[in-house]
Structure formats: structure tokens, C-alpha cells
Amino acid sequence: MSEENIPSRSNFITEIIDQHLENGRFTNVHTRFPPEPNGYLHIGHAKSICLNFGIARDYGGLTNLRFDDTNPITEEVEYVESIQDDIRWLGFDWEDRLYFASDYFAQMYDYALQLIKLGKAFVCDLNVDELRHYRGTLTEPGKNSPYRERSIEENLDLFQRMKAGEFQEGSHTLRAKIDMASPNLNLRDPVLYRILHAHHHRTGDEWCIYPMYDYAHALSDSIEGITHSICTLEFEDHRPLYDWCLQTLGIFHSQQIEFARLNLTHTVMSKRKLLQLVREGHVSSWNDPRMPTLSGMRRRGYTPEAIRTFADIIGVAKAHSNVDMELLEHVLRDDLNARARRVMVVVEPLKVIIGNYPSDKEETFDVPYFPSSRALDDSPTRQVPFSREIFIERSDFMEEPPSKFYRLAPGREVRLMNAYYITCTDVVKDANGEVVELHCTYDPESRGGMSPDERKVRGTLHWVSARHAINAELRLYDTLFTLPNPFDVPDDGDFMDNINPNSLQVVTDAKLEPVLAEAVVGEFFQFMRQGYFCLDSVDSQAGAPVFNRSISLVDTWAKMQQNR
RNA sequence: UGGGGCAUGGUGCAAUGGCAGCACAGCGGACUUUGAAUCCGUUGAUCCAGGUUCGAAUCCUGGUGCCCCGGCCA
Numbered sequence: 008m009s010e011e012n013i014p015s016r017s018n019f020i021t022e023i024i025d026q027h028l029e030n031g032r033f034t035n036v037h038t039r040f041p042p043e044p045n046g047y048l049h050i051g052h053a054k055s056i057c058l059n060f061g062i063a064r065d066y067g068g069l070t071n072l073r074f075d076d077t078n079p080i081t082e083e084v085e086y087v088e089s090i091q092d093d094i095r096w097l098g099f100d101w102e103d104r105l106y107f108a109s110d111y112f113a114q115m116y117d118y119a120l121q122l123i124k125l126g127k128a129f130v131c132d133l134n135v136d137e138l139r140h141y142r143g144t145l146t147e148p149g150k151n152s153p154y155r156e157r158s159i160e161e162n163l164d165l166f167q168r169m170k171a172g173e174f175q176e177g178s179h180t181l182r183a184k185i186d187m188a189s190p191n192l193n194l195r196d197p198v199l200y201r202i203l204h205a206h207h208h209r210t211g212d213e214w215c216i217y218p219m220y221d222y223a224h225a226l227s228d229s230i231e232g233i234t235h236s237i238c239t240l241e242f243e244d245h246r247p248l249y250d251w252c253l254q255t256l257g258i259f260h261s262q263q264i265e266f267a268r269l270n271l272t273h274t275v276m277s278k279r280k281l282l283q284l285v286r287e288g289h290v291s292s293w294n295d296p297r298m299p300t301l302s303g304m305r306r307r308g309y310t311p312e313a314i315r316t317f318a319d320i321i322g323v324a325k326a327h328s329n330v331d332m333e334l335l336e337h338v339l340r341d342d343l344n345a346r347a348r349r350v351m352v353v354v355e356p357l358k359v360i361i362g363n364y365p366s367d368k369e370e371t372f373d374v375p376y377f378p379s380s381r382a383l384d385d386s387p388t389r390q391v392p393f394s395r396e397i398f399i400e401r402s403d404f405m406e407e408p409p410s411k412f413y414r415l416a417p418g419r420e421v422r423l424m425n426a427y428y429i430t431c432t433d434v435v436k437d438a439n440g441e442v443v444e445l446h447c448t449y450d451p452e453s454r455g456g457m458s459p460d461e462r463k464v465r466g467t468l469h470w471v472s473a474r475h476a477i478n479a480e481l482r483l484y485d486t487l488f489t490l491p492n493p494f495d496v497p498d499d500g501d502f503m504d505n506i507n508p509n510s511l512q513v514v515t516d517a518k519l520e521p522v523l524a525e526a527v528v529g530e531f532f533q534f535m536r537q538g539y540f541c542l543d544s545v546d547s548q549a550g551a552p553v554f555n556r557s558i559s560l561v562d563t564w565a566k567m568q569q570n571r
Numbered sequence: 572u573g574g575g576g577c578a579u580g581g582u583g584c585a586a587u588g589g590c591a592g593c594a595c596a597g598c599g600g601a602c603u604u605u606g607a608a609u610c611c612g613u614u615g616a617u618c619c620a621g622g623u624u625c626g627a628a629u630c631c632u633g634g635u636g637c638c639c640c641g642g643c644c645a
Contacts (some may be wrong), residue, residue, distance in 0.1 A: 018584085043645055078644060135643060144641060146573045180643055190574040192641055201643035220645050244575055244640050265576085272582080320594065322584040327638060331582045334595045344608060379608070413606080424604060456604050467604050491582090536605045564606045
């Protein structure tokens with residue numbers, strides 16, 4: 008193994024692989040990501056994608072993308088498209104190894120014939136209810152099917168007629184002949200094939216019998232030469248059946264390894280529950296920026312790099328985990344901090360009139376997009392216009408400031424970022440006593456944000472020239488659920504009771520500096536002192552921009568207020 | 572004793588018989604033309620009870636708790 012092939016991070020899976028490589032069970036590593044095309048990919052799938060592609064990369068091996076399309080009733084082409092888009096966006100490449108379990112239907116059928124000839128499978132005429140009855144319970148053994156001892160010839164004939172479409176759905180199944188008394192229910196003569204007179208998105212009406220997951224997955228892995236078939240914990244009980252299929256047939260034997268799926272606080276991760284959120288209108292769609300789907304996160308402003316870093320950091324184990332959303336948010340902030348251009352946007356505007364600034368005067372400041380690299384003088388810049396009337400953030404002014412508040416207040420002086428120092432001289436209120444306007448004076452000597460006398464000015468505010476401001480809609484997001492664990496409900500409760508009614512806050516009259524008119528989908532911005540934002544790829548229009556808040560900045564001041 | 576699996580700070584992951592460590596969160600401070608970032612410091616953990624051992628998170632025995640399995644879904 009060359010230097011760069013040493014796994015970046017070891018875990019119990021890489022330990023197993025190392026053993027296999029040492030003892031010669033395998034000489035290469037070949038993984039696969041096997042989504043069922045019945046929904047959109049979410050952050051939990053991203054963990055699996057990063058794991059499978061990452062391990063193959065670390066060991067100099069390959070990863071296949073294989074759609075597990077064995078249930079035509081729930082699967083659609085729309086999903087196979089979106090899944091590929093999402094994986095590519097995440098940054099992984101399956102090259103020419105795009106496969107479908109349905110590619111192997113003919114081969115799987117032949118293997119089924121072999122199983123019958125081996126006396127290891129039989130056609131069963133029991134219906135669903137009868138089968139359930141025969142299966143027994145968790146603590147009691149099942150009973151053999153009355154059709155279990157059919158002759159090989161009869162089974163062959165029946166199975167071929169199943170394939171030929173002679174029978175109704177539910178009337179017959181092909182079952183493995185294993186052990187109805189097994190304590191593992193998966194081994195109680197499990198169904199291998201069922202009849203489904205359904206149109207398949209790839210094979211059309213060619214087939215009316217479809218293989219079950221356990222059979223199809225094991226054979227697909229074997230056919231593709233997958234060495235390590237990584238799946239989630241709930242399939243642990245299925246491994247003996249997986250092994251049985253490959254052993255009985257005597258074909259290439261992949262090793263199934265199970266790990267704990269990802270859970271995140273303040274959200275839900277199952278396709279069914281995500282679908283419920285969409286159907287009941289709690290979110291706009293699968294790619295609503297509040298959704299933990301990859302398409303939603305992309306629209307929200309998550310970067311592939313942040314998600315990959317996250318997958319790397321959380322690690323992989325067999326213990327059930329519930330990762331803190333704050334960790335996800337941390338990696339996003341970290342990534343965006345390094346790449347987002349800084350601009351000024353006033354979310355909740357309060358007008359400021361600078362009395363001693365001539366009303367017909369205008370000037371522009373050349374402001375760096377990356378102020379922290381100012382010293383290096385290597386940051387690109389943009390022109391920011393300034394004039395007599397500006398907007399500042401309403402929360403940056405308090406008439407009666409508490410201690411430690413060092414923003415604007417009557418008589419106080421603050422710095423307008425990159426512009427001038429201003430001092431508040433007058434507060435204008437409406438009939439309700441609400442502040443509607445501030446009158447200030449500026450110090451012409453402080454142009455650029457620093458005064459010759461180097462006097463200390465504690466507060467530095469962002470601002471936008473009123474005359475030049477462009478309006479925009481801002482969408483501020485919070486978690487979908489109020490509790491870390493949405494399922495933490497009283498006995499008669501439902502996780503939907505914990506939905507966050509304020510997960511979306513829409514601001515319709517935000518004031519942006521003019522350059523933002525040229526913003527393009529896919530660009531990342533830091534609205535200074537607010538958070539990271541990106542143009543919404545769905546609802547934003549020329550002249551009517553809509554920005555999503557990807558994630559707010561850490562707000563120490565707000566935290567101080569909270570703790571009081 | 573149906574079967575399978577898992578227990579390490581608040582959360583996630585390490586330590587593979589030899590000083591329990593990392594990240595996030597928390598707390599305190601420095602710096603600051605972003606109350607951001609950065610920097611420095613810091614609180615906090617081996618499910619329980621026995622046993623083996625010079626030495627146990629790790630090995631053994633017995634408990635306890637939690638998760639998964641009775642689809643012709645995956």
C-alpha cells in the first residue's frame with residue numbers, strides 16, 4: 008500500500024478490511040452505494056456515500072453506484088436522476104460503473120432456477136395472511152408450508168409459469184428452503200420472489216416476478232465483485248440470509264458489514280417522515296432549505312466540502328448516535344468563513360440622517376471583500392456608495408442601552424464600517440413611541456473608519472446608503488423541530504407536535520448594498536455581522552432577489568442577553 | 572434465556588492489558604474596522620457488581636439499560 012493510500016481515518020470497518028487484506032480473503036477493495044430510487048437523498052445517505060467512496064479511495068479500490076430497483080411500485084426515474092445529481096454534487100464519481108439491480112434480473116432468475124434444482128427453493132401457494140400465520144412468532148417456531156415438499160420438476164414448472172405471467176399477484180411466491188424453526192425470522196423460508204404485475208421504470212413489462220431485497224442485494228453484490236457491502240444496523244439480522252444465498256449458490260462471497268445510521272438533533276431522517284413534512288405542507292418541497300435532504304441543503308447554501316468534512320468528523324461505529332446539529336452548523340460556518348465574500352446588508356432597517364453631510368453629496372468607498380486579508384492587500388474589492396441618509400440595523404440602536412451594549416445610543420459615537428464615525432444627536436419617534444428615525448452627525452476626519460487622533464470607538468456597524476440600497480427578500484431559517492429529539496413526546500403525542508412553527512422567518516424589505524444586484528446562484532456571501540447567505544435557486548428573480556440564510560454567525564451578544 | 576446488536580464527558584468519535592484523548596457544545600480571558608474569525612486557558616466521562624492481573628475502558632462471570640427483527644418493503 009503506498010503512502011497516499013493509507014486510510015485517512017480508521018474505524019471498525021477499516022479494521023475488518025485490513026484483516027481481509029492480510030489473511031488473503033480479498034486482495035482488493037470494491038464497495039458500492041445502493042440507493043433505492045424511491046425518494047431523495049438526505050444527509051444520512053451522505054454519510055454512507057462518503058463512507059463507501061472514501062474507503063474505496065483510501066484502499067485504491069472502486070465504488071459502484073447501483074440502484075436497488077427491485078420494487079417497481081415505489082420507484083421512479085425522477086429519483087434516479089436526482090440521486091445521481093446529488094452524488095455528483097457531493098463530489099463523487101462512479102465513472103462508468105452505473106448499475107441497476109434490474110440489469111441482473113435474467114441472471115438472478117437463472118440462479119433461482121439453480122436453487123430450485125438444488126432443492127433449496129420451492130414455489131409456495133400460501134397467501135400473505137397464511138404465510139404470516141405459518142411464520143410463527145418471535146418466541147415460537149413457524150410451521151412448514153404444505154407446499155414445501157413439492158418435487159423439483161413441479162417447482163421448476165410453477166416458477167416458470169410465475170415468470171410467464173400465468174398467476175395473479177399474491178397467489179404464489181418462490182421461497183428459500185431453510186428452517187422454519189430458526190430463531191432468526193429471516194431464515195424461516197423467506198420469500199425470494201413475488202409476483203408483481205407492475206410496470207418497471209427500466210425493464211417495462213418484461214417481468215412480472217421481482218426478487219426480494221435479501222436475494223437481489225446479495226446476488227448483485229456478488230455479480231459486481233463487491234468485496235465489502237456496507238449497510239445499516241437493521242440488516243444485521245439479514246446477514247445470515249445474505250450469506251446463505253451466496254454460499255448455497257457457491258458464488259463470489261461479498262462481506263456484509265453493518266454500521267449505525269446517522270441521526271441528527273432537531274430533525275427527522277426517514278424518507279417516510281420527510282415525505283409527511285412535504286405532504287402536510289410544513290415545508291414547500293423536498294428541496295426546501297430546511298430539509299435535511301441534499302437538495303435542500305444545497306439550496307440552503309451548504310457546500311459539498313462542509314458535508315464531506317462533517318461525514319469525516321462524525322466517524323463510524325455501531326452504537327446508535329444522535330449527532331448534534333451544532334456540529335453540522337460548525338463545519339458549514341468553518342467552510343463558508345474561508346470562502347464567502349463579505350458584504351453589507353441591513354436586515355431590519357432603521358433610517359439614519361447625517362445632518363452635517365451635504366444632501367447632494369455622494370462618495371464611494373473601495374471596500375475589500377475579505378477584510379481579514381486587508382493587511383496582505385490582496386483582497387478583491389467593490390465600490391460601496393455613501394450618502395446623507397443611510398440604513399442601520401434596528402437592533403444596533405437602543406435608547407436606553409444596558410451595560411456592555413456598545414452600539415449606537417443617544418449621544419454615543421460608533422463607526423460605520425469602512426466609512427465614518429457618527430454620533431447620535433436626536434431620536435425621532437412616531438405616535439406609538441416607536442423609533443422611526445435617528446439624527447446623527449459625522450466626523451469628516453474619520454473617513455475610511457479611522458480618525459487621526461486614534462480615539463477608541465467600540466462599536467462598528469454595517470450600513471447601506473438609503474438612496475442606493477436595493478430591496479430583497481431574506482429567508483431566515485431555524486431548525487424544523489423545537490426539541491433535540493422530535494420523538495421526545497408524551498405517550499399520546501406525536502413527533503409532529505414538536506414541529507417548530509418559526510422555522511422560517513421571511514424578511515421582505517432588507518436593504519442591500521448595490522453589488523448584490525449582480526449576485527448569482529452558487530455564490531456564497533457573508534452579510535457582515537449577520538450570517539452566511541446565498542441566492543435562492545428557485546424563487547429568486549432578476550430585480551426581485553431572494554436570499555437564504557445558510558447559517559447565522561455565532562452571536563455572543565445575543566447569548567449574553569439570553570443568559571441574563 | 573426467542574434471535575441479533577450496542578453501552579467512554581452534554582453530543583459524536585478515539586484509546587485494541589500500560590498516564591482515558593480529540594472535535595463540537597459550555598465556561599473564562601486576549602485581540603478585533605464583523606460582539607464573527609483567530610489565539611490562550613478551563614469544567615466535565617469508562618452502565619453496575621464481582622473476578623483475573625503488578626496493572627482493566629479493554630479479558631472473564633453475572634446483572635442492568637437501550638435499539639432492531641413476526642412486509643409478497645428496502
